Every structure is written in structure tokens, then in C-alpha cells.
Amino acid sequence: MEIIVYGIVNSVSLALMALGFTLVYGISRLPNFAHGAFYILAGYLAWVGIRSLNMGYIVSVLLTIFVVGILGMAMYRFFLIRVRGMPISEIIASYAMGLFILEALRWKGLKGMTFTLPVIYPGTIFLFDVPVDYQRLLVVAIGAGIVAGLWLFTKFTRLGLALRGIAQDEQAAMMLGIDSDAMATVATGLGSALAAVAAIVLLPLGNIVVEAGYQVLIFAVAVCIVGGLGSWAGAILASFIIGFAQILTVSYMQSHFQVVVALLAIILTLIAKPSGLFGRQKQLEERV
Amino acid sequence: MAEVQRRKERLDRGIKVRAESIYAVSSWEETAYLLAPRIILVLGLLLAPLLVQSPYWKRVVTVVCVYGLLGLSFDFLAHFVGLVSLGGALATGVGGYASALANKALGLPVFLSIPLASLAGGVVCTVLLLPCLPLRGVYFAIVTLMYPLVLSRLVEAFNILGGTDGIPGVQGFGGPWAESYIIISALLLCLFGLRRLVNEDLGLILRGVKDNDQAVKASGISVTRYKAIAVFIASTLGCLAGAYLAHLYMWAGLSLFALDFSILPIAATVIGGGGTLVGAVVGSMILVPLSELLREFGTLRIAFYALVLMGFIVVRSEGLMVWAQRKYHQFERWVQI
Numbered sequence: 001m002e003i004i005v006y007g008i009v010n011s012v013s014l015a016l017m018a019l020g021f022t023l024v025y026g027i028s029r030l031p032n033f034a035h036g037a038f039y040i041l042a043g044y045l046a047w048v049g050i051r052s053l054n055m056g057y058i059v060s061v062l063l064t065i066f067v068v069g070i071l072g073m074a075m076y077r078f079f080l081i082r083v084r085g086m087p088i089s090e091i092i093a094s095y096a097m098g099l100f101i102l103e104a105l106r107w108k109g110l111k112g113m114t115f116t117l118p119v120i121y122p123g124t125i126f127l128f129d130v131p132v133d134y135q136r137l138l139v140v141a142i143g144a145g146i147v148a149g150l151w152l153f154t155k156f157t158r159l160g161l162a163l164r165g166i167a168q169d170e171q172a173a174m175m176l177g178i179d180s181d182a183m184a185t186v187a188t189g190l191g192s193a194l195a196a197v198a199a200i201v202l203l204p205l206g207n208i209v210v211e212a213g214y215q216v217l218i219f220a221v222a223v224c225i226v227g228g229l230g231s232w233a234g235a236i237l238a239s240f241i242i243g244f245a246q247i248l249t250v251s252y253m254q255s256h257f258q259v260v261v262a263l264l265a266i267i268l269t270l271i272a273k274p275s276g277l278f279g280r281q282k283q284l285e286e287r288v
Numbered sequence: 289m290a291e292v293q294r295r296k297e298r299l300d301r302g303i304k305v306r307a308e309s310i311y312a313v314s315s316w317e318e319t320a321y322l323l324a325p326r327i328i329l330v331l332g333l334l335l336a337p338l339l340v341q342s343p344y345w346k347r348v349v350t351v352v353c354v355y356g357l358l359g360l361s362f363d364f365l366a367h368f369v370g371l372v373s374l375g376g377a378l379a380t381g382v383g384g385y386a387s388a389l390a391n392k393a394l395g396l397p398v399f400l401s402i403p404l405a406s407l408a409g410g411v412v413c414t415v416l417l418l419p420c421l422p423l424r425g426v427y428f429a430i431v432t433l434m435y436p437l438v439l440s441r442l443v444e445a446f447n448i449l450g451g452t453d454g455i456p457g458v459q460g461f462g463g464p465w466a467e468s469y470i471i472i473s474a475l476l477l478c479l480f481g482l483r484r485l486v487n488e489d490l491g492l493i494l495r496g497v498k499d500n501d502q503a504v505k506a507s508g509i510s511v512t513r514y515k516a517i518a519v520f521i522a523s524t525l526g527c528l529a530g531a532y533l534a535h536l537y538m539w540a541g542l543s544l545f546a547l548d549f550s551i552l553p554i555a556a557t558v559i560g561g562g563g564t565l566v567g568a569v570v571g572s573m574i575l576v577p578l579s580e581l582l583r584e585f586g587t588l589r590i591a592f593y594a595l596v597l598m599g600f601i602v603v604r605s606e607g608l609m610v611w612a613q614r615k616y617h618q619f620e621r622w623v624q625i
Contacts, residue, residue: 031426082602088372088562091429092554093601095374099551100594107588218437221430259441263434267419 011243020194028184034098036217042196072192359568370498375432379526387531388540409527454541561607
């Protein structure tokens with residue numbers, strides 16, 4: 001029972017980490033390697049807002065999500081747009097951006113146990129005789145909420161439909177008057193904001209450390225590759241598979257093996273089904 | 289109308305055209321034109337340990353060469369095969385541990401353990417990366433980024449190979465001269481060897497794999513096989529650097545899997561100019577001494593590399609060597625439109 005409950009929590013956390021990355025890649029084919037850095041940056045900003053500036057929880061959280069989203073947009077608009085379409089440069093440029101943020105934060109002294117975000121509602125509840133704190137339940141609730149919200153957004157709003165148009169066929173969408181660069185800007189902003197949301201929900205469970213930034217990036221990509229890029233259902237299913245696999249390794253082996261599980265999942269997927277669980281032929285051509 | 293009515297035209301210098309064929313030997317000028325850049329590089333590297341006085345800066349020269357090797361390996365994979373590897377530290381780690389083991393467990397002397405470790409490490413890295421070779425671009429990059437992390441975790445978790453303490457007591461080189469000249473000659477050999485290799489048949493196929501692998505496949509050539517060969521070559525270079533480092537510091541440990549060995553070579557290649565091979569060496573000649581000067585800033589150094597990297601990739605993405613080669617081989621003039 002414990003494994004099931006914590007497996008679900010872990011899986012939803014993974015999905016939260018991965019959603020922003022898969023959104024940006026799915027829409028504008030842009031690998032945002034700064035994703036993990038935005039995650040940690042959001043944690044740090046929220047911490048500054050709450051602890052140093054005393055702005056109150058709600059205000060600083062909303063402000064953080066907003067600021068990180070704007071930063072993501074700015075990163076695309078002023079920086080990544082110049083290397084668009086050159087895959088090697090896209091990877092190196094966004095990775096360098098992430099590296100800069102993370103290492104600058106490390107230099108600012110972001111390590112150790114000093115930086116923690118408060119949980120929204122402290123306390124523990126017993127679910128099927130398993131103690132779960134409210135924050136973990138909140139993770140599941142917010143994860144489900146975001147997935148539902150994104151689904152509604154991409155199905156029923158003009159902007160969401162435009163984003164999907166760019167994702168499906170860029171040239172046809174451009175002929176219908178959808179600006180590819182504007183949509184990519186929106187997508188990077190949205191992806192970064194999602195990273196911020198994930199950080200605010202997940203970071204109270206641990207400390208804000210720089211290393212987590214690299215881990216988030218790795219888990220996000222693992223989920224995306226296993227699930228098939230740009231496929232929402234695949235990403236969610238993949239995060240459940242990897243999430244449960246991780247919980248099983250933690251409970252039967254050591255926690256050191258969490259990253260190993262992600263890598264193994266990637267390699268096995270690539271050997272068995274290179275397009276990912278829900279990938280289609282188009283994606284297969286790009287990857288293999 | 290104040291519109292600009294002129295554009296810049298670039299033309300090859302006459303001497304470049306003459307020096308391209310066998311007639312280069314017809315006069316001293318053409319021969320000198322061809323040889324000068326190469327001689328400057330070779331002599332510069334060979335004289336560097338003589339020119340600097342303090343042992344500290346001698347050490348910096350060797351580190352420049354180590355990063356030059358790693359940069360060569362990255363440049364070769366990224367710009368001649370199209371595989372962007374963000375995990376150069378995989379090769380340094382594997383090479384370093386292999387060399388330390390060969391030296392400590394098998395009792396081989398330095399001059400055997402380094403070449404042996406490079407080759408064996410190259411094989412190990414190739415086998416490890418084999419399942420990922422069909423991947424392209426982003427996917428390959430992220431998987432390679434994970435490898436050094438995973439391997440260092442495994443060493444930690446199983447407490448093998450000395451665990452977090454590493455393997456101390458690896459045999460050293462016994463003197464600063466051997467230290468410097470082994471790595472300098474290795475770097476020069478690899479640099480000129482690779483430059484030649486990419487223009488052989490093998491290099492042609494590899495570039496075909498980069499530009500259009502469907503066409504290569506259609507010609508009845510196994511893409512994966514050639515990618516494996518390329519990865520073997522590149523990781524052998526990386527393992528050579530790692531093995532050298534293990535002997536230089538007389539210690540092999542988890543720090544051989546550090547992020548520095550993945551990032552700095554990439555930054556050096558971008559600054560020096562990707563696709564020129566020599567650019568990676570020039571880039572590390574600039575970056576490594578600079579980072580030594582910035583040592584007091586601690587981890588801010590990596591942030592600084594990242595900043596330089598971002599600046600170069602956005603503003604001057606061709607890199608220094610491509611720019612320099614253009615200036616050397618061509619002249620520019622304004623022409624009326």
C-alpha cells in the first residue's frame with residue numbers, strides 16, 4: 001500500500017517536472033535545457049519573496065510564477081531566437097543559459113540546508129494506513145489540475161489552438177497567419193511558468209539545492225523520451241512507469257539508484273520502441 | 289536615396305589558390321604561407337613549458353593540453369559526425385579509472401598503462417553508448433549528459449574502485465619535463481591525425497552521416513557502425529586525457545567525472561570555432577589560463593564559462609579560428625552594387 005501511495009505521488013511529481021519541457025519541445029521543437037535552472041530559480045525567488053522581502057506566501061508565489069514565465073519568454077525572444085533551427089547551437093545555448101543560472105545561484109550560496117520553502121498546509125493524514133503529508137496530496141491535486149487545465153487550454157482557447165497548430169504543421173499554421181516566433185515565445189514562457197509551479201509545489205518536500213536543477217532536467221528528458229515527445233498521454237504514462245520504478249528501487253535497494261533507473265528506462269525504451277510509448281512515425285524519423 | 293549601394297566581397301588570395309596544389313613547393317613564399325600557421329602552433333606548444341618559469345604555470349600548460357584533447361574529441365563528434373556529447377566527463381572518468389587500475393592492479397608502468405587505458409576505455413565507452421547511437425541531436429545530448437552522473441553514482445553506491453576515496457598512489461611521471469611533453473606530443477599527434485582522418489574516406493562517410501544519414505544508409509553503409517567507430521575515436525581521445533590526468537594527480541577519483549570536463553571543452557570549441565579541430569585547442573589555450581586567473585571566484589568560474597559560451601554562440605557563432613582562417617585566406621573589398 002505504501003508503495004502504491006508514494007508511487008503515485010512520485011509519478012505526479014515527475015509529470016510536473018516534465019510537463020514544461022515536453023510542452024516547449026512539443027510546440028516549437030526547442031529543447032529547453034535551461035528547464036532545470038528555471039525550476040531552481042523559481043524556488044530561490046519564492047524563498048527571497050517569502051523570507052527576505054516578507055511579501056506573504058500567495059503574493060510571492062504568484063509573482064515568482066509570473067517573473068519566471070517572463071524570463072523564459074525573454075530567453076527565447078532575445079537569445080534563443082538567434083540560434084533557432086540549428087540544433088547543436090540550440091542545445092549548447094540553452095544549456096549554457098541554465099548552467100549560468102545554476103552556477104550563479106550556487107555562488108550566491110545556494111547549498112546546504114538553509115533554503116527551504118514552507119509547505120502550504122502542514123500536517124499528515126492516514127490514507128489506507130499510510131501516513132501522507134498534505135503537501136504530497138497537494139502535489140497530486142495540483143498535478144491533476146494542471147493537466148486538466150492544459151488540456152482545456154489547448155482544446156478550447158484560440159491561443160491554445162494556435163499553439164497546437166504550430167506543433168502539428170508549422171508551415172500550414174504560418175499560412176493561416178499564426179506567428180511561429182510569437183508562439184514559440186509563448187510556449188517557452190508557459191513552459192518556464194510550469195517549471196516554476198512545479199518548483200513551488202515540489203520544493204517544500206526538500207531543500208533548494210543546485211544539484212536538483214540538473215536532476216529535474218534529467219528526469220524531465222527521461223520522461224519525455226520514454227513517453228514519446230510532444231505526446232501528453234505518453235508523458236503522463238511514462239512518468240507513472242518511471243515513478244513507480246523509482247519507488248520500487250528506493251524501497252528494495254538504495255536511493256542512489258534513482259538516476260540509474262531513469263537512464264535504464266531510456267535505454268530500454270530506445271531498444272524496444274524507439275519512438276516512445278505514444279510516439280508516432282513523424283517523431284521516429286526525427287529521433288532515429 | 290541614402291541607401292547603401294555597396295556590399296562586401298570576399299575573394300581568395302592568389303597565394304592560397306597557388307598553394308593548394310603541388311605547385312606549393314615551387315617557391316618559398318607559397319611553402320611559407322602553408323607552413324606558417326602550423327609551425328606557429330607546433331613551436332608555440334613545444335616552447336610553452338620552456339617559456340613559463342613557475343611550476344604552477346607549467347601545470348597550467350599541461351591542463352591546457354588536456355582540455356585541448358577533450359575539445360578535439362567534442363569537436364570531432366559534434367561537427368564531423370553530428371553527435372553532440374554533453375558528457376565528455378564519461379571518457380575522462382573511464383580512462384582515468386582504467387589507467388589507475390592498469391597501473392595499480394596489473395603493475396604496468398606509465399608508458400604502457402596510458403595507451404592501454406585509452407584503448408580499453410575507448411572500447412568501454414563505445415559499448416556503453418552503443419544503445420544510444422541511433423539517437424539524434426537532443427536525445428543523444430541528454431543521454432550522454434546522464435552517463436557521467438550515473439557512473440559516479442554507481443561507483444559511490446557499490447563502493448567499488450575505492451568508492452568516494454578513489455584510488456590513490458597511482459604512479460606519477462617523475463618530473464615536470466616528462467609531464468609536459470608527453471601531453472603536448474599526444475595533443476599534436478591527435479590534432480594532426482584527426483585533421484588528416486576527416487579528409488580520408490572514413491571522414492567523408494562520417495560527414496555524410498552528419499549531413500544526410502538516409503543517403504548514407506541508401507548507399508548500403510551501416511550508419512550505426514560508423515557512428516560507433518567515431519565514438520570510439522572520440523572517446524579514446526577523452527580516455528587518453530583522463531588517463532593522463534590520473535597519472536598527473538597520482539590519483540583517480542570521482543572528480544574525474546566532474547562537470548568541468550564536459551563543459552569547458554564545449555566552451556573552448558565554441559570560442560575557438562567549431563569544425564576546425566584546431567579551434568578547440570586554441571579555445572582551451574584562451575579559456576584555461578583565464579579560468580586559472582579566475583580561480584579565486586570559485587564556482588562562479590563555471591557561470592563565467594557559460595556566459596562566454598552564450599555570448600559567443602549568439603554574437604559570433606563562427607568562433608575565432610573560422611574568422612582567422614577567413615582573414616588569412618581571403619581579402620575583402622567593397623564593391624558597388
